[in-house]
Each structure stands twice: as structure tokens, then as C-alpha cells.
Amino acid sequence: MPPDLTPAELTLLGLLVEKPRHGYELDEVITARGMREWTEIGFSSIYYLLGKLRNRGLVEETDARVNRPATARKVYAATADGRRACAEASERAIAEPRPVFPPLLVGLANQPAIPPERLRAALAHRAAALEERHSEVRRAADAQPHAPGFVRAIFEYSLAQLAAEQSWLTAYRASLTDTLGDT
Template structure:
């Protein structure tokens, strides 16, 4: 369904943020932000992801012309117009429809600066609808199977995701409110 892997999505965000970046700079930023801990991203997958993004025409690279030491000529990556369009589409999709507790949603949040506040608010409202529908389906399945009469280990399989969804709904509502406040401040 997604055109980009989570690694490619994250790499596009970093390159968009930096305007231009070398693989080393991208790696350094990934370490600083702690992406490795929560997004399961290794150094090899970063370079493979950059190569894939280049192959898809979403980024382009050029030799920087600044060689220091014995290694190869450093390469700098920059976003293409198609790359920025793809990034924006991925952000909107990840904010509006990824499951609760999904790294994809976190990646979308990390890239809020690259979409208009109104677009982010609309996507997050769709996310609230999505979460509401998901909660309703789980609740219906829970009730149809016996609800509170179910053994604890079965109830927990329903109650845990419903609890996570309720928490997520409150979180998303707060983010929407903050974005709306920021929008008012700039008018």
C-alpha cells in the first residue's frame, strides 16, 4: 500500500529538512534523534534506502567536491520535486490512516513542518475518524463474543487495543487543538 518503506520515508524527511545532506550527515542526525531505538533503522538500511530513493527519482545526488582524507568523494543528496510531492503524500497518509502504536504515525508527526497546518489538521481529523471506526469494530467483536463474561486473557486482547485507541484519540485531539491555536496566532 505504501510507496515508501519506513526507512525511505524517514530519509526523505531528513533530506527535506537539511535541503542537502551527505550519507554521513543523515546517519548523524538519525543517531541524534534516536530513530535507531524506535524505528529499527541500521546503517546499512540507510545507504540502501538512499540508493532506492535515488533509483525512484525522489532524490538526486552529486559529488560534493570536498574531499578530506583517503575515502571516496563525498556524495550529497537533495530532494527532487517528485520527492517532495511523495513526502507530502506519505505524511498525509501516515497521519490519517496508520494503526495506533505505529512508527509510521510517529514519522508523520516528525515531518509536520513539511505540510500546511490545515492539511495536517484535516489528516489528523481523518485519523480520529479512522481510530473511532477501528474502536467501534473491536468493541462490536468484543461484545458479540461475550464482553465482560470472557476470560481475562481473551478480554485483554480486546481491552488493550481499545485502551490504546482511546489514549491515541485524546493525543490526536490535543495535537489538532495545538495546530488550530498556532493557526489562529498567525492570522
């Protein structure tokens, strides 16, 4: 049984299973693939997470270094244990649905506390934000026409989730107009 990996650890480990990389390259891939939309990895946490993975024997520093003026960057690669742990944890992540805890549901549970006009404004704001996020993910996907199939699948899943929420939100806003009227 592999060690429990946080989503951020599993994401970095998976990128290192693809190929050895240094921290800045990991950040570039995370940005290019829009991964910050679905996992919490800040640039400042990459080396911290790499250290944790290294201490657990899942990644190691390789002999290769990326040389740039006045700096040499350590390159990390997945170990055999890291590859095994990544595969097992990824299989579980795909196979086992897990609950999510979106703050939207907390807000909806407390909807009676919100005056109708402010509720409508909040929902309109959410609709605009969803549209913008959908456009951003679409642009990121379109910028990588030759991405591997698994990367395209991530973009497609993200776009489908956004479209589903947009559809729900449209219907919900219409039902509020029926319920609350045009106040």
C-alpha cells in the same frame, strides 16, 4: 499518488527534504534524534535505501561533495517528485492510524504457558528496560534544546508512549499480584 514508501525510506526522504546530506550525516542525525527507537534504519542500510530512492527518482546526487582526507562523500537531495511523495506519504502517516504488532501482545496471549515466578521476572525486566529507554529518550531530547518543533514533538510522543506503557505495566503487575498471589 506517490509510490509506497517504507517507514525507513520515508524517514530518509524526509531528512533529505530538510536539507541535502551525505550518508554519514544522515546516520548522525538519525542517532542524535533517537530515530532508531521508532524506525528500523541501520547504518549499513542507509546507502542501500538511498539507491532505492534514487532509482525511483525521489532523490538525486548533487554536485556538492563533502571532502575529507582520502574520501569524497556523495551528497543527496530530494527531487521535486521526492518532496511531493514525502509530503503525501507523511500526511497519510499522520492521518491514518495503522495497526502495530508488538511482540508483547503475543507474549501476553501465551501467558498461561509461563510459570508465575518467571512471568513476574519478565515483567520486572520489562519495567527496568522501559525506565532505561525513557531515560535515554529524555537525555536525547534534553541534549537538543533548540531542536525544531517537529523534532520536539517526536520526542514528546515517544516519551508519552513510554509513560503510557509504564503506567499500564504498573497496573498490570499489581493485578497479577491480586490474581496470582505472592507465589
